[in-house]
Structures are given as structure tokens and as C-alpha cells.
Amino acid sequence: xxxxxxxxxxxxxxxxxxxxxxxxxxxxxxxxxxxxxxxxxxxxxxxxxxxxxxxxxxxxxxxxxxxxxxxxxxxxxxxxxxxxxxxxxxxxxxxxxxxxxxxxxxxxxxxxxxxxxxxxxxxxxxxxxxxxxxxxxxxxxxxxxxxxxxxxxxxxxxxxxxxxxxxxxxxxxxxxxxxxxxxxxxxxxxxxxxx
Numbered sequence: 001x002x003x004x005x006x007x008x009x010x011x012x013x014x015x016x017x018x019x020x021x022x023x024x025x026x027x028x029x030x031x032x033x034x035x036x037x038x039x040x041x042x043x044x045x046x047x048x049x050x051x052x053x054x055x056x057x058x059x060x061x062x063x064x065x066x067x068x069x070x071x072x073x074x075x076x077x078x079x080x081x082x083x084x085x086x087x088x089x090x091x092x093x094x095x096x097x098x099x100x101x102x103x104x105x106x107x108x109x110x111x112x113x114x115x116x117x118x119x120x121x122x123x124x125x126x127x128x129x130x131x132x133x134x135x136x137x138x139x140x141x142x143x144x145x146x147x148x149x150x151x152x153x154x155x156x157x158x159x160x161x162x163x164x165x166x167x168x169x170x171x172x173x174x175x176x177x178x179x180x181x182x183x184x185x186x187x188x189x190x191x192x193x194x195x
Contacts, residue, residue, distance in 0.1 A: 021195050025049035032057050038098075039091040042107065046098035047192045051177060054095050058088045078128055085121065089114070096173070101188035103179045113169045120162040127155055 026034065031053035062084045069080035093114050097107040130152055149156070181193040 023193055023195060026053060028053045028057070035091045035095045039094055042094055042097045043101075044098055044189050045102035045181070045186075045192050046095050047102065047181060048099070048177070050192075051095050051099040054091070058084075058092055061088070074128065078125065082121070082125075089118075096177070099177050100173075101186075102181045102192065103176050104182050104186040104188070105176050109169060109173055109176070113166070113173055116162055116165050116169060120159065120166055123155055123159050123162060127152070127159060130155075 026047060026049040031050045034050055035054040062081055065084050066077050066081045070077040093110060096110040096113070100107055100110055130148065181191050183194045184191055
């Protein structure tokens, strides 16, 4: 009886591409320096570490400035956070666009998010200036007169619609921003992670 013995397949190691070299992550300080230096660079790609460290810097700065300015009242806090927004807006938008490019996505979502966020800030400013009249110096709320609510119903509606759009687009951006970099070169250039 002849046994049918099959030989195991032989693999040619030269046909298997070498694993790409992964560069080290960006540090917190490196990310801040890079994002402010590239504040108007909407081309190329940004790694997750560059993006998330810079977003953390923005959130921390906004929170700390807001809490300190809150001692001066609601309007002072809102103005201070507006100043922080103006300082960080362009670098945040640029790094978000580069982050989307890193995962091979278009920058349209980042622009939509930026427009919705800015519109929400403007409408919120108007609402806070209206509602601020009915908050006493101790920061406690008093009931809003019905006429104020009815006269500004369109502002409340616009704020609600913008808030919903903000959440939907923000969730999509969060998912895309959390994805790993595309290995190798994609439509937007070489990978900042794999080389």
C-alpha cells in the first residue's frame, strides 16, 4: 500500500513583505508645538497621538480658563472661553483635517463640524445674553418670563437642531479619529506612523 503523503508547502520568505517600522508616538509637548506650528497646514496626515494630545490641551485650557473666569461671573467665563476658542480654532481644525487624511477620509466632516460648532457658539452667546438678565448675582436661576421664551423660541429651536447635528457629526469624527493610521501611502501622503 502506498500512502499518499503530501509535502508541507514551502514558503518563500522573500515574497512576504517586511513589517513596516512603527515610529514612536508624539509626546504631549511635541504635539502642542507641532499643531501650533502647523496651524494653517491642511495637507498631509496626523497620527492619533498628535491629534489626541492637542485636543486634550484644548480641553484642559478651556476648562481651567473657564473655571478661573467663572469667578467673575457667567459672561466673563463665556468671553474667556470664547478667547480660548479663537486661539485654538484654526490649529484644532487643521489637526482634525490631517487626522481624517491619516485614515484616508475627506476633510468635509471636519469643516461641517467646525461650522456647526461655531454657529452653536454664536447662538449660545445670544441666548446667554438674554438669559443672563434673569440670573442674579449669586448665580441662582430665577424663572424666565414666558414672553422671553416665546420671543426667542426660534433661537431655542436653532440651538436644539445645531446641538443634534453637533452630536451626530461629532460621533462620526470620534470614530474616524480613533482609527489607526493607514499603513503606507494613501491619497493624502505617506504615513507618519509606519515607515
